[in-house]
Amino acid sequence: MKYANYIFNARGVNNLGDNMQIITIDKIYEYMKIPKEDIIYIDKNKTGTYNGEYVILPVSMPLIDYVEGGICNRFSDHIIPVFIGLTLAKDSLLPQEVSYLKKYEPIGCRDERTLSTVRAYGIDSYLHGCITALLPKRENNDGEKVFIVDVCDELLEFIPEDIKKDAIYLSHMHAEHIEDPKYMAMEYYEKYKNDARLVITSLLHCSVPCMAAGIPVVLAKKYISYRFGWLDKLLPIYNINNFKDIDWNPQTIEYEEHKKIIMDITIDRLRNTFNKYSKVCDLSWFYEDRQKNEYIVDAFESIKQFIDSKFIDKDFPYEYSIWGLTQMSELTVSYIRKKCPNAILKHVYDKYKRVYFAGKISQNPEKIVDNPNEIIIVTTNGAKKMALELFDALNKSKDSYVFFEPIK
Template structure:
């Protein structure tokens, strides 16, 4: 049982005064870390939310903070009250690492959300490994609802829904699909406590929708990742490749426009329970200021150090080889 304060990240967007929408995926990350902490026997009274975009200004009591998510230079330096627990850490730029080397050296090995971030730490001589995103630790759903329908979930920016993708979606799937836009208009920046609570409730409502889906089609990391964890078939298709996906692309195919016409629509759920177990164990060790166990690190490495599931064969870039890490799909 933990008696000290353990923190998870909230997202209030105070660093972006012109922002007009909140990303529901950020709130899904918050929910995932809270559930992870409860499973690690952290009492609710000791779980506290801390705003990512004002980390430097934190002046509360001492706290161990789970550093899951994307971090930029504005998040550093951390105040002395915050002890970072690097689990699912993503560096927005290399300068995040170069400008904070002493911090990372002190807390190595660093648990990274993706291989791209791990590679940056490797480059600068800082021990690191890939944990994946904390949203991969969601519990597996009990069963598929008898009335399950497909869901197409999308967002803004690089997470937009591609017309070319829609042209390749099987007609029955498209006609029956529920559309989810995982962005929400906001009337205030930074978000107030009430607004953060509303975003959490909205995120939970979307998770409830995904839990009952027969298949989820999405370009979004924080739709694909929790759905894979919950045992929901996922088609991950987006307009471009992105370094942020260099962990989940080891678990399932990441289709880009040149592959949309060859998507396997008979997708099956993945069984990632061994990976989840290793993630839980690693999180527990990091929270206890202990080095993760070698067997758990080996499990993570087996999953995430592999090459992406979709491989361009030498003969053609139009056809891809599918490789499963966890048996049949």
């Protein structure tokens, strides 16, 4: 089993903040001393189809694009998610999403809105904040430059001229194609760490990495997004109503002890998840990772051939009945429904059981005498002797029934 991280290059506008989260996971793995060969990078847009070696994946990236079935269809069975920074704009969950999140409790939420949504469904969860708050503090504070990054126009008139005159204006939003957005994000991050004495920004993933690095930050937005619903515990957030009150000479935010608590919790969750799943996943992968043959469900083959020969028109409402309630019955009905959606299951026969199956209540096979011409698929080997005797007595055509026949 391996550890995983994302690769992400947006299809439209690249927000370098997305890759700041990826960089942070790399830093956490360095802190944990995870060898590079034990880390697999997976395209964020392909996590649902990933079929390589089993991995655990810290989930902190926003899951905003629509996926049918929701969160549970975002990750393949070969990815064990560790939710350390889940963020949701929506305020409701699908039933299957609730079941999926409960499987991986506790759920670390990036913001309080997400925490409230998740807790409303009885899911064990906690407020973690953004993972980029774990980035390390810089070793020196020799920076002399002011960076103004993606601020609203309304803020500019409030920035003192002595700060504004020599400031460097940057943007994390890039509409043009970027070959390696992670590399660009790292360049920006290093620039801030090495050169900044002050960063003025409206962005979550500019303000938090800079705060973590020990850079004085002014975080000011026209309106404050739910995504910041945790950060104001550590860092003042100004909005358009109090731009006039901004402290333009802010101090470094000192929270190294708190940062260690977050790091310890994050690492514990990653290691505990790895330890929980690694042995069984490694065993499974040992067998899964092989040159594979073509396989059939041998006991179903005679039934499949019969259906394929009889049910030719996919739109026709063929009628058929099942004799014998087994897994083969379920497979038969499933196969017919996929092949001919309009086909109609008329009767379900079983000598011993009176239960509902596929919307029908099972009845004794003796009732077949009332429907002597119906197509009957016998899905249990134990009924073959009784069926042959009954079909002979009814002079039933041999092309109107088929038996479950294991292949030798």
